[in-house]
Amino acid sequence: MSNPLPLFAGGTFKHVPDAGVQVAKSASSPAQPVGSIPEHSPSGPLVPPPDAYHRYHIETQTAPDIVPLPSRFRVKVKKHRLIAMVLKELFEVKGDLQVALSRPCVYGVFSRPVGGLAPREELCVGCLRCTVQYPGIVQIHPNPQRQQLGDSFIKPEYIDTILYEARTGRVPVRGAGYRGSFGGEGWDGLWTDMSEIVRPTRDGIHGREYISTTVDIGEKPAFLHFDDRGEVVGPVPKMITTQVPFFFDVPAYTTSSEPLLQILTAAARQIETLAIVPITSVIQFSLKGQHIVPLIAPAAWIWLDRLSWSPRMLVLEGWDRERYETLRRRFPGSIICVRVPMDTDLLELVQYGPRVFHLTANYHGYVDDQFVMDLILQAHRRLVDAGVREEITLIGGGGLVLAEHVPKAIICGLDAVSLDVALAVALQARFNGDCIDRETASLSFPRLNTAWGVQRLKNLIASWQDQLLEILGAMGLREVRRLRGETGRCMFQVDLEREVFGEQGGTT
């Protein structure tokens, strides 16, 4: 069967084993093609030493907020009434101080010696026991300052969730059921499936049974051709395997400082994923390593000459056939990814060779008026219909700010996601107005400490990986690669509502 489209981009083959548990082999360098730029070793130990036992694991450690958050609640106490109430109770219990001074809060809000006269608002969790017991004396109010966090897309509760994950590395767990709206717009209108019986057990979530979150980025030809000696004929397809399907996208223009990029790249190295960095910053800050993916924007093309090492992957911003060919020639050992808006017709581009695409939407998840969920579904479906989906890698970004968005985006058709604003939030960036896109977003970071920042991002990714495992485990899937495009494993609210309430002909 002939393949209608060119399958290989030229280059060398570099294989990273796909396994959570592996005994690492020596990282032998492939033969360098004539004229290629020699690859420098990464700045850190991406591949473990020979014969070492290596189980992929992200080390989490508490990394407290360095910018204090406004308390969740305001505790308003009518002090004269409080004093009167205590005196009244003292009288009623005949001076029994233990009873009269026992306080309703179990979280320590009134734990100062003067109790309710100087409440510790930062400890209030909003249980309302105090106000239930003493409605005329104490009232609990949501703190309006807290409600101002984020922007029109990143809601305050999103910020709370991301900060918790970055602080602790843990999966957010709360009691008392779901508190939000019924389904909703965008990602909220999609539910993931679960399997009642036949599935990996919860052991997978706790690491006792392996569920893979590794993804393959690169060229995946349908066939390989071999000569008489059993050697592959033609260029060997190039592929990168990462342990998590989360990459770090380039930061907003206004925030690309050296400390931030040091944090992003160092965290990417430790997590064993990829950080996309503008080539100007790569050169300017002398960044290098297998975890760094230079982004070559049209205006930065001239900086390419100063790139003295060969990355595993380069991202070409916008489609330009000539430049794409140039990159392939100059970096034969590298994967060339093409970064285009998510509504681009990929079939047009695929015929010229690209096999890896980075699809982008704005920070709110839109390209014009279409949401990423619909755009991913469309892009995936077109490639499936054309019979080339298995050969293509789709990375997507924009509007993916919560852990739950990742499996949903993968179900819709992405292989991996690129993270943007969520990383900034984890580093306690403050939004200055609506942050809609990379060009105009204004974010203010606190003074960044590299070790702290790296740990925050490791915590965030560890938490998101665990939550991805929860979703995979519930579905009975043993690897995230199988989740890609599995729309049979999700339920769209609009479809279910039509099925349930449409058929019976219910009328208003």
Next chain:
Amino acid sequence: MKLNDKTAEERVVAKHQEALQRGFRTWPSLAFDRPPALGDARWTADLILATWMQAETGCPPDNGLEYQVGQSGGGFDALAFKFLPEEHWVPAHEPVDTSIPLNRRPYDKQIQLPIPWYGAGMSYGSISEQIMLARAKAARQWNTFTSTGEGGYPESLVPYREHVITQVATGMFGVREETILWAPIVEFKYAQGAKPGLGGHLLGDKATTAVAKMRESVPWVSLFSPFPFHSVYSVEDHKKHIDWIKTIHPGALVSVKVSTPTDVDMVAVGSYYAGAHIIQIDGSYGGTGAAPEIAKKNIAMPVELAIPKVHRFLVQEGIRDEVVLMASGGIRTAADIAKVIALGADGCILGTTELVALGCTRCSNCERGRGCPFGLTTTDPELSRLVDPDWGAERISLLYTSFQMQLCDILRRLGLCSVRELRGRIDLLSYHGRGGCI
């Protein structure tokens, strides 16, 4: 306060108990308006206060509190009944039947519930023994049921055993021959809506010595209920489970609790053929215990969308009248109960609603530190004494009274004399969801 004849600790507990009970009475009167930090989209401040008021008075509020729907923008909150013109209502003097059978098969014990609901499984450990006892007492008053959940069967429940369902879940905590023999109904929990496909998790802080003893585990060590049953990988295995229960206790009815995946309809049919008398579908928006946020919101479908799917499939298979379909997961009000039945269930199962009646503010701190500050979802000895079981039973019972009154009113206004006539009458509902009106 009559505090003099008690120990210091008892006096402290009594003081707070009295203040709390006063608060539950006072707040719904709106003397202080609505607490600004109370409520969420599903359980609005009005719904919580209205539930407190019903648990106090046995009647729906008449002071403007919204007691029927929340503000979640979909599901129950977007469903409304198409009531008949008043001249077609069932007259007030005619009786309306709210009873349902719990066994529709022609064999095995016949159990009739006077109201179309019973209490959900909440384990000892996730809630206190006082709360379990309050629920059991209310169940006896109403001749309905409560469920042990997966945490064992405290001795204090034994006198109420005719109204207690024994739950058998994947951890098998507290499952013994006698707890099966005591139970009129044995409930297999395959999954739960709040954390579908994820099993159960009791945090170490809640696994007190008493809880550990009940579960035959190590105190202060977290307990995981695995998922799924490691002995069940097919419908045939499921039948084996049911046979096992029937061998030990041939007189027991068997209920099967499952979550709401896309193939929930087929799961229900499989359970029927395996021999289940009751199929409980537990939607994703409910749950009383701690669960990962990602699971509560995103995995499996809300029960409002699952019920019609299951009901229709059972009808198509010609077995709808041989099995009882109970729904749970986010059912808050009498109106919700009626909607559940109109969507196709025989009845429903209440969990969070009962806790709200007992004072839950839905602050979601169940798993934090000592547990619920109101003494509900806690094993802390001091906090759990904030709820007196008799007081709690009375509150739940009065809430039931109000719910039954409202259910009868809804049935009358639909021109129906029995709740059984309402089952599957989706034509009596209109839906005003995101996609417009249907």
